[in-house]
Amino acid sequence: MRLERLSGDEALARTPAFVELYRSAFAEPPWNEYPAEADAFAKRLETDVRRPGFSAVLASDEGRPAGFGTAWPTQPPFPANRAYGRVRAELGDQVDTRLVGALEVDELAVSPHARGQGLAGRLLDLLCADAPRAWLLTSPQAADAIRLYERLGWHRLTAPQAAIVVFTR
Numbered sequence: 001m002r003l004e005r006l007s008g009d010e011a012l013a014r015t016p017a018f019v020e021l022y023r024s025a026f027a028e029p030p031w032n033e034y035p036a037e038a039d040a041f042a043k044r045l046e047t048d049v050r051r052p053g054f055s056a057v058l059a060s061d062e063g064r065p066a067g068f069g070t071a072w073p074t075q076p077p078f079p080a081n082r083a084y085g086r087v088r089a090e091l092g093d094q095v096d097t098r099l100v101g102a103l104e105v106d107e108l109a110v111s112p113h114a115r116g117q118g119l120a121g122r123l124l125d126l127l128c129a130d131a132p133r134a135w136l137l138t139s140p141q142a143a144d145a146i147r148l149y150e151r152l153g154w155h156r157l158t159a160p161q162a163a164i165v166v167f168t169r
Contacts, residue, residue: 001066001119003059003126008049011056015042017065018058025067025109030141041107048072048106057127059110059119066114069127071134074104086164087137091157098157098168103131121152134169 006014022041026033048054051072059067078088078095088095105127110119128134136154138145146165150156154167 001059001061001114001117001122003057003122005126006056006058008051008054008056011054011058011070012046012049014058015045017060018042018045018056018068021065021068021109021111022107024111024113028112030139030143045070051075053103055127057123059114059123061114064113065111067108067110067119067123069105069108069123071103071105071127071131073131074100074102074135076100083137083164087166090159090162090164091166094157098133099135099166102133102135102168103128105134105136108136120148124152128169135166137164137166140165 011018019038019042023033023035023038026037048070052075053073054070055072056070057068058065076096078084078100080088087099091098105124108120108123110123136149138149140146140162142165146156149167154169157166157168158164
């Protein structure tokens with residue numbers, strides 16, 4: 001398995017691989033995303049690569065895309081778009097002290113063919129290697145992801161009944 005750390009421009013040049021991985025990783029439950037959502041991800045990636053401190057990690061197995069992660073430091077003020085409003089609704093003012101300035105892991109995806117090999121942990125380790133603090137979120141229905149983050153030592157900030165699950169490291 002080969003892991004590459006990519007700058008924004010390098011990630012943008014590899015958009016087809018990211019989209020292919022996004023489609024395969026999020027097509028199954030609990031995500032059940034349609035192809036249009038992968039197209040929307042491609043558009044978001046065009047914007048995200050320009051965020052200050054953006055970085056990405058892309059994994060390939062014998063030339064075949066296997067997984068990726070994207071991240072950037074959360075800039076002040078804490079955003080309100082995308083899922084940020086839901087995070088603030090669960091954590092209140094904690095977002096300003098615990099999440100702003102920390103590395104935000106925005107996407108983490110592993111292709112079904114590459115699961116069960118520790119790749120998600122390796123992607124997170126490389127993506128967060130230089131970050132003293134990091135955070136990510138997932139769906140409460142993503143039981144496998146929640147178990148993975150807990151096993152990797154991430155700390156859950158949200159209550160078990162929360163509408164969104166936030167982890168820090």
